Amino acid sequence: MSKADRPDQPNAASRFNEEKATYAVRGADAPDLETGVAAIRNVLKTLPHKPGVYRMHDARGDVLYVGKARALKNRVNNYVQIDRLPNRLRRMVALTRSMTIVTTNSEAEALLLEAQLIKRYRPAYNVLLRDDKSFPFILLRADHKFPRIQKHRGARRHKGQYYGPFASAGSVNQTLNALEKLFLLRSCSDSFFNNRDRPCLLYQIKRCSAPCVGRIDDGAYADLVTDAKAFLDGKSSGVQAKLAAEMEAAAEGLDFERAAMLRDRLKALTFIQGSQAINAQGIGDADIFALAHRNGVMGIQAFFIRGGQNWGHRSFFPSHVSELGEDEVFTSFLAQFYEDVPPARLILLDRELAEADLLAQALSERAERKIEISVPQRGDRVRLVAQATRNAEEALDRRLAESTTQGKLLQEVADLFELSEPPKRIEIYDNSHIQGTNALGAMVVAGPEGFIKGQYRKFNIKQAATDDDFAMMREVFQRRFGRAQEEDPDRDNGLWPDLVLIDGGKGQMSAVKAALEEIGVEDVPLIAIAKGPNHGREGREIFHFPDGREITLPVNAPVLFYLQRLRDEVHRFAIGAHRTKRSKAITTSPLDEVPGIGPSRKKALLMHFGTARAVRSASLEDLQKAPGVSAAVAQTVYDFYHSSG
Numbered sequence: 001m002s003k004a005d006r007p008d009q010p011n012a013a014s015r016f017n018e019e020k021a022t023y024a025v026r027g028a029d030a031p032d033l034e035t036g037v038a039a040i041r042n043v044l045k046t047l048p049h050k051p052g053v054y055r056m057h058d059a060r061g062d063v064l065y066v067g068k069a070r071a072l073k074n075r076v077n078n079y080v081q082i083d084r085l086p087n088r089l090r091r092m093v094a095l096t097r098s099m100t101i102v103t104t105n106s107e108a109e110a111l112l113l114e115a116q117l118i119k120r121y122r123p124a125y126n127v128l129l130r131d132d133k134s135f136p137f138i139l140l141r142a143d144h145k146f147p148r149i150q151k152h153r154g155a156r157r158h159k160g161q162y163y164g165p166f167a168s169a170g171s172v173n174q175t176l177n178a179l180e181k182l183f184l185l186r187s188c189s190d191s192f193f194n195n196r197d198r199p200c201l202l203y204q205i206k207r208c209s210a211p212c213v214g215r216i217d218d219g220a221y222a223d224l225v226t227d228a229k230a231f232l233d234g235k236s237s238g239v240q241a242k243l244a245a246e247m248e249a250a251a252e253g254l255d256f257e258r259a260a261m262l263r264d265r266l267k268a269l270t271f272i273q274g275s276q277a278i279n280a281q282g283i284g285d286a287d288i289f290a291l292a293h294r295n296g297v298m299g300i301q302a303f304f305i306r307g308g309q310n311w312g313h314r315s316f317f318p319s320h321v322s323e324l325g326e327d328e329v330f331t332s333f334l335a336q337f338y339e340d341v342p343p344a345r346l347i348l349l350d351r352e353l354a355e356a357d358l359l360a361q362a363l364s365e366r367a368e369r370k371i372e373i374s375v376p377q378r379g380d381r382v383r384l385v386a387q388a389t390r391n392a393e394e395a396l397d398r399r400l401a402e403s404t405t406q407g408k409l410l411q412e413v414a415d416l417f418e419l420s421e422p423p424k425r426i427e428i429y430d431n432s433h434i435q436g437t438n439a440l441g442a443m444v445v446a447g448p449e450g451f452i453k454g455q456y457r458k459f460n461i462k463q464a465a466t467d468d469d470f471a472m473m474r475e476v477f478q479r480r481f482g483r484a485q486e487e488d489p490d491r492d493n494g495l496w497p498d499l500v501l502i503d504g505g506k507g508q509m510s511a512v513k514a515a516l517e518e519i520g521v522e523d524v525p526l527i528a529i530a531k532g533p534n535h536g537r538e539g540r541e542i543f544h545f546p547d548g549r550e551i552t553l554p555v556n557a558p559v560l561f562y563l564q565r566l567r568d569e570v571h572r573f574a575i576g577a578h579r580t581k582r583s584k585a586i587t588t589s590p591l592d593e594v595p596g597i598g599p600s601r602k603k604a605l606l607m608h609f610g611t612a613r614a615v616r617s618a619s620l621e622d623l624q625k626a627p628g629v630s631a632a633v634a635q636t637v638y639d640f641y642h643s644s645g
Contacts, residue, residue, distance in 0.1 A: 031094035033082065040079050043099045047073040051110045052103035053117060056096045056125075063121040064092055068110035072101060088323045092125045108362035111355075115335035127332040128319045135341055136172045137164030138179075140228065145218065146193070146211040147225050149185045151176065151523055163232045165341050167304055167312025168420045169523055170491075175232075175311070177490050182239075182265050183228040184209035184216075188520055201482075202520065205489060206264065233307050240266065283308055283380065287343065290350040290388035291330050292396040296322055298329055299399060301392035302337075303384065305344070313388075314420065315395035331355050338363055347373045348381055350389050406448060412559040413499070416543075416551075417527055423498035424448060428570040430503040431472045432578035433461075441476035442574035445497075446566055455495075458577045470511040473504070477515040485519060497524060503567055505530035509544050529567050541567075594640045596633065604628040605637070616641045 049071045056064045069075030079085070079093055104110040118126050139152035142160040151172045156162055166172045179185060186193065186208055188200070193212045202208035209216040209224065216224075227239050247262035288303040298321050304311040316337075321329050331353050343363045353359070356373045363371040376382045401407075410422035426446045433439035441459035445452040459476045484496060502508050509528040516524065532540025532552070541564070543551050553560040597605075608626040609615045615623075615637065623634035 031091065033090065033094045036093040036096040037080050037082065039097050040076060040093065040099065043101070044073065044076055044080070047076055047101065048103065049073050050103045051105070051107045052101060053110050053113045054102075055100040055117065055121075055123075056092065057098045057100065058095045059097045061098070063117075063123045064095055065123050065125040066114055066117045066121065068107070068114040070107045070110075072103070086323055088125065108358055108365055111335055111358060111362045112339075112366060115332075115339045118332075119336055119339055125320065127321055127324065127329050127336075129316065129333055129336040135165035135167075136169055137162045137166065138172060138175060138232065139163075140185075140225070140232075144190065146186060146221050148190070148193075149176065149179055149187055149228065161229065163306065164311070165304060167302070167314040171312030173491060173523060179228055179231070180207040182231065183224045185224060185228055186211060188212070189517065192518070192520075200520075201486060205486070206261070207489065283384070284346070285344040286346040286348055286384075288348045288384050288388045289330075289334070290385060290392040291326055292389070292392040293326055294396055295400060297396065297400060298326065299392050299396035300330070300333055301388050301395055303388050303391075305384075313391065315392070315399075317399055326351075327354055331359060334359060335362070338366075343367055343371050345369070345371060347371065348385055348388075349373065349375050350385050350392075351375060406450075409559055409562045410448060413562070416553075416559060417499060417525060417545075419499060419525060421498075422448075425452075425494065425497050426499045426501065426566065427497040428501040428503070428566050429473070429476060430567075430570040430574045431461075431469055431476070432574040433472075439472060440574070440577055441472060442570055442577055443476075443480065444566075444570045444573050446569075451569060456573055458573075469504070470507050473502070473508050474511045474515040477512050478519060481516060481521050481524070482519050485521065499525045499527065501563070501566060501570075502526065502528040503570060504528050505542070506544055506548075509546060513546055529563065594637055596636050601629060601633060 051068075051070050052072045053066065053068050054072060054076055055066050058064055067075065076099075079089065079096075082090065082093070085093065102113065104113060118128070122128055135153075137152045137156075139150050139156075139158060140161045140163070141148045141150070141158060143158065147160070151169070152158070152162065164172075166175070176187065180187065180202070184207065187202070188208075196212040199210040199213055199215065200208070203210040203215070209221060211221050227242065231239050243262055243266050247259050247266065250256075250259035250262060283305050285307065286305040288305065290301050292299045292301075298318060300316045300318070301313060302316065303313045316333065318329055318333050330349075330351070334347075347360075347363075349356070352375055353373075360371050360373040363373075376385055407422070413419070413426075414422045424447055428444050428446070429441065431439065431441050439461040441461065443457040443459070445455040457480070459479060461472050461475060463475055488495060500512075502512055505528055509526065512526060512528075516522065516526075526546050528544040530542045530544060532542055540552060540555070541560070543553075543563075545551075605615050605623075605626055606612065609618060609622075618638075620634060620638045623629060623637055624631055626634070629637075
């Protein structure tokens, strides 16, 4: 055997060649146009001329594309006409190795199934609704003697009435604040309600009628619920007239306290009516959409009108839209959007869509009521669509301008933690102590421009056991958000966080959730950052969601570095504040706590006894013998350290 063929030589023929083996394995998935066409032709032999949905799979079985058709055989046959296909579809056919076919009763049913499968599989060659997070609703519970009003996301399993969708948590909060001011409905959990023996803060600030302690009877509370339903259904003028009549009657009956309360509710209603960014009176329920397209990026703006009230707006930026027309992207977007969101009776668009009638039919079948899709030509509807178009263009401009590092990072944070938009205010919390001494909590604030150091805060731990990190975290959050609830219940001053990061794991997350629920704050996004193996030195941080989910990020992910910087900043601030407190404690004396003892008498006692411990254990007679210490002062010092006599 020659030296070149020996197994110890890297290029020997008898040696296992990892590169060649790896290439051979990859070859099964390599794009091959002829193989893809052959796979599609094989399926074509048995395809019917019926409506349905088809899925194209690659060699691994992953879904490449989901499509619907009025006649499956005719639609799929287009994929074997290679010369007529754009480059995008040629690449898809080259990767196709198998297909799955599902027939339906109608093309409308196929459209709904297509949207469902796209959201489930998220294929690489379909238009994808990137911002497909669940929309918030207002839920008026019907499973309690005194119905609770609350924000709701997710599956609608609770008994009650759901109002929405709202574009954002901010829109929900604004409406909930209005409902609390106007109708004094409770927002607390049932457990909190059942364990009250006196009214909470919301009653004191006139945001709840305190049914938990009997401050309102069943009938009066039911009337408030009826008024709230009317308001949410868009009948605010009737509610306004009723409140005005009740105020006049109370004034004529000399019940000025009730008249003043009704006056405040009327003022709140008038303010809400005047603060609507869009005047949609007479429109009823409507969803308004407009699309903007520039530089290969498409943005879609949505406005939600319910009962003539603007319930917010949101921008969407579908992915996988290159080489696709606006009509196809818009139609696919609407089908996916309404997969989880109940449609309004009227959908207004800024352009005609080829499949608008089909989409309206499909949505009507799902909603079990007539859904109209139209392009307005005159009147207030044209004005609303024009406003949506203008907002779509502005949102697209902002999207394209967000090419800076900070903008990209905040967008990644929003995507990672399922926020509706990039956070403008991020608060990060940590605790610091040494064996329970000099304990404090720390809060740092970050925004689009970086750290906002003027809003950093430290919290000296007053009540919690200083060796209990969970209790310390509960105290910090109760003080921070309890004060915020009291000083800014409407959240108008911009000091409510869009995201809260907690240095800790599951235990800290549970403690914080419980603390916020106790004070009625349930809508602040929370994420706990726990150190991974080797105390986080490998960059393996674990991110805990409030619902128990955990995620990790690649060690080289820019968004991970950004989150680590936030965590490190709160560490720095907490440790610095702790050191300052510890240094100050070193220079203090236990005698500082004794009332009526000034610097000169403290010095006299220390000079006479030597240490503060000796002063504490001295008898009354010995204290009286200290120079410069009167009998009254000696008695004060003695009583302070011997309270039991």
